[in-house]
Amino acid sequence: MKNFSINKTLSALLLGAAGSFFFPVAASLMPAVAVAAPSNLPDFAELVEKTGSAVVNIRTTEKARGAQGLPGFPGGDDDDAQEFFRRFFGLPTPRAQPQQPNPNQRRRAPQQAEEEVPRGVGSGFIISGDGYVLTNAHVVDGADEVYVRLTDKREFKAKIIGVDKRTDVAVVKIEGSNLPRLTIGDSNKIRVGEWVIAIGSPFDLDNTVTAGIISAKARDTGDYLPLIQTDVAVNPGNSGGPLINMRGEVIGINSQIYSRSGGYMGISFAVPIDEAMRVVDQLKSTGKVSRGRLGIQIGNVTKDIAESLGLPKAQGAQVSKVEAGTPADKAGLKAGDIILKFNGTPIEKSSDLPRLVGNTKPGTKSTVTVWRGGASRDLSITLIEVEPEKAPRKDTGKSKGEHAANALGLVVSDLSDTQKTELRVAGGVVVDAVEGPAARADLRAGDIILQVNNSEVRDAKQFNALVAKLDPKRAAAVLVQRGGSSQFILLKPLAEK
Numbered sequence: 001m002k003n004f005s006i007n008k009t010l011s012a013l014l015l016g017a018a019g020s021f022f023f024p025v026a027a028s029l030m031p032a033v034a035v036a037a038p039s040n041l042p043d044f045a046e047l048v049e050k051t052g053s054a055v056v057n058i059r060t061t062e063k064a065r066g067a068q069g070l071p072g073f074p075g076g077d078d079d080d081a082q083e084f085f086r087r088f089f090g091l092p093t094p095r096a097q098p099q100q101p102n103p104n105q106r107r108r109a110p111q112q113a114e115e116e117v118p119r120g121v122g123s124g125f126i127i128s129g130d131g132y133v134l135t136n137a138h139v140v141d142g143a144d145e146v147y148v149r150l151t152d153k154r155e156f157k158a159k160i161i162g163v164d165k166r167t168d169v170a171v172v173k174i175e176g177s178n179l180p181r182l183t184i185g186d187s188n189k190i191r192v193g194e195w196v197i198a199i200g201s202p203f204d205l206d207n208t209v210t211a212g213i214i215s216a217k218a219r220d221t222g223d224y225l226p227l228i229q230t231d232v233a234v235n236p237g238n239s240g241g242p243l244i245n246m247r248g249e250v251i252g253i254n255s256q257i258y259s260r261s262g263g264y265m266g267i268s269f270a271v272p273i274d275e276a277m278r279v280v281d282q283l284k285s286t287g288k289v290s291r292g293r294l295g296i297q298i299g300n301v302t303k304d305i306a307e308s309l310g311l312p313k314a315q316g317a318q319v320s321k322v323e324a325g326t327p328a329d330k331a332g333l334k335a336g337d338i339i340l341k342f343n344g345t346p347i348e349k350s351s352d353l354p355r356l357v358g359n360t361k362p363g364t365k366s367t368v369t370v371w372r373g374g375a376s377r378d379l380s381i382t383l384i385e386v387e388p389e390k391a392p393r394k395d396t397g398k399s400k401g402e403h404a405a406n407a408l409g410l411v412v413s414d415l416s417d418t419q420k421t422e423l424r425v426a427g428g429v430v431v432d433a434v435e436g437p438a439a440r441a442d443l444r445a446g447d448i449i450l451q452v453n454n455s456e457v458r459d460a461k462q463f464n465a466l467v468a469k470l471d472p473k474r475a476a477a478v479l480v481q482r483g484g485s486s487q488f489i490l491l492k493p494l495a496e497k
Helices: 002-018 025-029 045-054 078-089 273-286 303-309 327-331 352-358 417-423 436-440 460-468
Strands: 055-067 112-126 132-135 145-149 155-164 169-173 195-200 208-220 226-230 242-245 249-257 268-272 296-299 317-322 338-342 365-372 375-382 410-414 429-434 448-452 476-482 485-491
Touching (some): 045 055, 045 195, 055 132, 155 273, 169 273, 226 249, 249 273, 268 273, 303 485, 317 327, 327 375, 338 352, 429 436
Antiparallel strands (some): 055 112, 055 145, 112 132, 145 155, 155 169, 195 208, 195 242, 208 226, 226 268, 338 365, 365 375, 410 429, 448 476, 476 485
């Protein structure tokens, strides 16, 4: 009975394992189980056939210089040449007759031979039948020669039409007609979660196709780049290639990846095609991009600052500095203003403003809506291309006050007329000493206080009176200027003991 039980158990174990591990052949003898084909999954085959021929490989070269010939030949050292022949060939060589040096004749530098050496490989795509190709600025910028290779193996020497580093967009031109081209889509209509594909030359592997979805829209990674984020596999060499939707329209230029290893890690970014085409139009017509500028530095508006200034919600761009002689200066913009709209378009976050201004042609008369003193007002501004920023002026001649620290932990004194002129302010106070809340917020002696909440500061007496009236339960927004730049600092007053 005992042996029977053991044998029965062994038989059960063997039979149970027969289809999986011990007897794999048995699985092939079992009836096939029909597996339902997955539904609602995209098929990219037609899409790739439709668009792939317009995607190109771009390789660039640069010219490397090397010495031509041996020392002692034109421009070289004759003594070195003589020694070379004597030692290695055993042949005497006739020396040139010594000549008197001519002080007016420069010694010739060795002749150099130029040789093309590979510089990099990227991708691009044709946007017109006559050969305009769109790619990234970093793919072609600085190259001596650019070569474009089509999927049919034809290769063209390309001319760089224009490069815009701010948006990482470049246009090159090849000579051709009736070339395959991609249809330009509308990146404003993209939706998070929709399927997209990328075609390019990662690691110089032509026409490699990868797929994924749009992960996010308008990622802030630069002043002029509200990038499209995807999980499409993008690697070195994909740069400049198209991001294509399921309708076969290009909606972006694959440009960047987030990586700790140098390779794909699940996050890639593309320049929206709408932004790119605005740049393309200018590059094709003038070879460069001309952008409007206000002449200000800006910062974010936090919820606490918005509440302190009486704004209904945290929005807009806080003006932290106004450059002298710029459109903003001439229009009366001040540090501490909150820009709410530009030409009627709301500024939801500070990064919206540079894009709107940058997309406006210099010389255009524009309207800026600002929040100042608890109310909004419109200012008229004519945009220009502003000169490079000047170095901030140094604060000099600071006077010391002998007052006790106020509820914000600040000891301040009046600004002299000279300081007001140098700082280009009508009022304000200079910080002489800090303690308590001000010290914890990293305010320093020499800082200039220009505003408390919505009230502009005129002098030390008025400033201390404003501080005395602050609610100790609420933080106050104090506009502080340091080194030519201004920003709001939240300080919570100390309660009276």
